[in-house]
Amino acid sequence: MDVPLALPFATLVVVLLLSSGPIAAEVDGTAVLGEAVLTLDAGNFSEVVAKHEFIVVEFYAPWCGHCKELAPEYEKAASMLRKRDPPVVLAKVDAYDESNKELKDKYKVHGYPAIKIIRKGGSDVSAYGGPRDVEGIVEYLTRQVGPASLEIRSAVDASRSIGDKGVVLVGVFPEFAGIEYENFMAVANKMRTDYDFFHTSDASILPRGDLTVKGPLLRLFKPFDELFVDSQDFDDDAIKKFIEVSGFPTVVTFDADPTNHKFIERYYSTPSAKTGNAFLALQ
Numbered sequence: 001m002d003v004p005l006a007l008p009f010a011t012l013v014v015v016l017l018l019s020s021g022p023i024a025a026e027v028d029g030t031a032v033l034g035e036a037v038l039t040l041d042a043g044n045f046s047e048v049v050a051k052h053e054f055i056v057v058e059f060y061a062p063w064c065g066h067c068k069e070l071a072p073e074y075e076k077a078a079s080m081l082r083k084r085d086p087p088v089v090l091a092k093v094d095a096y097d098e099s100n101k102e103l104k105d106k107y108k109v110h111g112y113p114a115i116k117i118i119r120k121g122g123s124d125v126s127a128y129g130g131p132r133d134v135e136g137i138v139e140y141l142t143r144q145v146g147p148a149s150l151e152i153r154s155a156v157d158a159s160r161s162i163g164d165k166g167v168v169l170v171g172v173f174p175e176f177a178g179i180e181y182e183n184f185m186a187v188a189n190k191m192r193t194d195y196d197f198f199h200t201s202d203a204s205i206l207p208r209g210d211l212t213v214k215g216p217l218l219r220l221f222k223p224f225d226e227l228f229v230d231s232q233d234f235d236d237d238a239i240k241k242f243i244e245v246s247g248f249p250t251v252v253t254f255d256a257d258p259t260n261h262k263f264i265e266r267y268y269s270t271p272s273a274k275t276g277n278a279f280l281a282l283q
């Protein structure tokens with residue numbers, strides 16, 4: 001009787017397993033139950049981060065209102081982004097939990113939510129500087145996983161890329177090679193979470209473009225103050241300083257628009273960013 005019984009029993013186990021509760025999925029060998037956002041803690045953070053070339057981590061606190069508002073948007077964005085090829089993984093850490101304090105300190109979490117983009121298995125960390133709604137998160141992160149600077153090939157490209165929202169950097173180069181181009185790309189890699197970078201070999205297709213400009217030239221477009229500024233100093237530090245100083249509005253409006261928050265943070269961390277004449281307009 002043993003044999004005839006064994007088969008239906010095995011079948012039953014399989015049926016039960018198939019129909020059991022939450023959907024279990026595998027992402028890079030990591031089991032996830034139901035949620036697209038991975039939950040990490042001190043016990044598995046390093047291991048999971050080390051496995052990813054690119055991962056986004058939200059450090060949150062259970063009581064934080066902005067975190068609760070972000071949660072459904074972040075989850076939806078995570079489920080869309082994990083379908084990308086290669087998948088983009090979004091994770092979260094309860095940074096208020098004492099057992100995760102080391103992570104909180106290591107990643108310099110001072111407020112909630114603090115969202116970090118961690119590249120190259122953990123060696124490269126930068127602050128997320130994008131919007132907080134589903135479409136915004138998906139668009140921003142899709143841009144972040146691609147090349148640090150995109151080529152502008154036409155006037156249509158240019159007007160689409162250089163909007164009236166944020167600070168945009170465009171490098172004009174007669175050819176995409178040489179020390180100026182390389183330095184520009186290196187800085188674009190470091191500052192890409194805060195600014196959009198583009199390059200072109202045809203300055204005439206840029207807004208307020210100029211046929212006579214051959215480059216190398218760095219043009220910063222901004223939705224405030226004098227609208228654009230040029231620089232021809234392609235030393236690494238000079239490019240960074242140029243962007244920080246020229247890309248910093250004279251007046252920062254402190255309102256609900258998260259694209260302004262990076263300026264506020266920078267105002268407090270580097271008060272000299274705009275020598276002396278920057279001030280905050282509190283609404």
Ligand SMILES: *[C@@H]1O[C@H](CO)[C@@H](O)[C@H](O)[C@H]1NC(C)=O
Pocket residue numbers: 030031038039040041043044048
């Ligand atoms: C990390 O460990 C916690 C339990 O300490 C667990 O809840 C979580 O699912 C784990 N995350 C991953 C991605 O393995």
